[in-house]
Amino acid sequence: MGISHLSILGAHPNVEVVGVCDTSKMVNDFLSRYGKFTCFTDYKKMLADVKPDAVVVAVPTKFHYSMIKDLLESGVHIFAEKPFCLTATQGEELVKLAAQKKVVNQIGYHNKFIGTFGEVKRLIKEGALGQVYHFVAESYGPVVIRPKQDTWRSDPKEGGGCLLDYASHVIDLINDILAPVKSVKGSLLKSIYSTTVEDAVYSLVELQNNVSGVLSVNWSDETHRKMTTSVTIEGTKGKIISDANELKVYFKDAGTPAGYNKGWTVKYITDLTPQVDFYLRGEEYSAQLDYFVDAVAGKVPNTINTFQSAWYTDKAIELIKQSVN
Amino acid sequence: MERILFGDNQFFAVNHISDEKSRAQSIKFREDSAIVKTLDDARSLGVNTFMCTTHDRIANICAIIRQEPEKYRDFKIFPCMPYAHKYANAVTELGIAGTLKQYVPGNFIGSMFKGGMAFLSKDYLSIMELLVDSEMKMFRGINTPVIFLQNVITDLLLGLRAYEVLAAFYHYVKRKHNAEAGFITMNMPKLLDALESQGIENPIICSSINKVGFRMSGGKEIYEETLKNRKLRAIAMQVLGGGAIAPKEALEYVCELPNIESILFGASSKANIQNTVETIRHFDGAPSNA
The missing domain is CATH 3.30.360.10 (Dihydrodipicolinate Reductase; domain 2)
Incomplete structure (x- = not known):
């Protein structure tokens, strides 16, 4: 569902989307043509070229461990989709590395x-x-x-x-x-x-x-x-x-x-859900990214979905x- | 557009606050005849426009309507496309390329995915056009003066800043289907900015508008400002705020807002339809049997 994360971030007033990485030429052509996004097919090249503050990882779970590890080593804040890793051993290593690098870390358990x-x-x-x-x-x-x-x-x-x-x-x-x-x-x-x-x-x-x-x-x-x-x-x-x-x-x-x-x-839910600024598919999807953005900006503690x-x-x-x- | 539009959520077990209620609705409307009976109830109360998603079952309803042209002479349908779950399920099963191959008619997609050529603007817009045509097939012979893009697509494109695609839909629907384009959104003020940036004036926009601010992204105030000061043909949906507001209070709020051309609501029983219609007419100051 990377495309909906991008849509939510694209509409976010406090976010500048500096790069998008996807393996599909069709998707990249669409995003660069209409949304004027800068697109890549290699995330390492994207990191080197546009030097983002934070990265959202929405790829099949089997790629999580290696990609998140690379991202942690380059010191960016990370929001990744669920589940975290394919094994508890991989996850444990990344939890330690995230703490050591002192970056904001969040997983997309939107409930x-x-x-x-x-x-x-x-x-x-x-x-x-x-x-x-x-x-x-x-x-x-x-x-x-x-x-x-x-x-x-x-x-x-x-x-x-x-x-x-x-x-x-x-x-x-x-x-x-x-x-x-x-x-x-x-x-x-x-x-x-x-x-x-x-x-x-x-x-x-x-x-x-x-x-x-x-x-x-x-x-x-x-x-x-x-x-x-x-x-x-x-x-x-x-x-x-x-x-x-x-x-x-x-x-x-x-x-x-x-x-x-x-x-x-x-x-x-109508009594219990705060308003969001941009709605796509459900308040919770916007709210979790708002929270991540606020955590990166230091406005909220990084305590939910670490x-x-x-x-x-x-x-x-x-x-x-x-x-x- | 008529002042009151009849929606279809109740027919397809869409209930924003209760899964139990949606199951009860799904049982009540398992036969197509139950849907037609409810539409006839709405028509008997002067509500002649049915705004519905392009769900597979709507094709059955259209077939029934086509059989009785005299009875349904004044009946209009506002199709809302696409029925997102159909495509979402297909994407899960077939992937994006497989889904397009399945739903876009002809060999167009097959030839697009061959070779490593760049995709051109006209390719994306052609896909959109072919999908619109394919969704419109079920409405053959039925009066469909307004065709809507569902919020899941409108808002996705809005966030991706693909405003040109929204504009292309607007122009295509007019050119090919001789209809006005409408947009359903959960982000009305932002969408209006986007459409105006494409030179589209006074667009038809259907969005949540209700007293408690439910699904009014950015807050109720900016919606009220937009209705007051800008040019759009607004349709209010979710006027009951998902059930959080008492019907009378809810409808009074919406009826008193400026610039709301139509109110969209759905109900399962004739008594509830009648109650809502009479309440809207009461606050509009018209005789209730109009």
């Missing part, structure tokens, strides 16, 4: 910029649910709904498959809202239409704070018009059910946080893979 999930995190952090004892994290959508698909998404070596490409979003959300995954009790990776990768992931996981729960993700579910992610969290004082649009909270007793009642309270937090997700993905055998 963190969705108002409903932000509110869930706030409620959990203030202990509103009491002792949390169970969660269900789900994600469904229509990515692979027929046999015979042949893209990098169907190649496990390139970061394809439902676990890396799709389940990573909701794993990352749980890492952030509750705690990073500590162990995986057992997993089912099912191929539904694909032959080389899994289309569904069902997993029983335990987090670092000893809360356990269920992960249920299926990218071959066409009953959802687009990707639908939701979390259900149960605690001794109540329950939260949230997706990207709607937040439903149940409290057993009075003495709830401000804005909530005993029993059910429903809040909508390489470190994305590494926890890579690690959880590895644990899930290992738990299958």
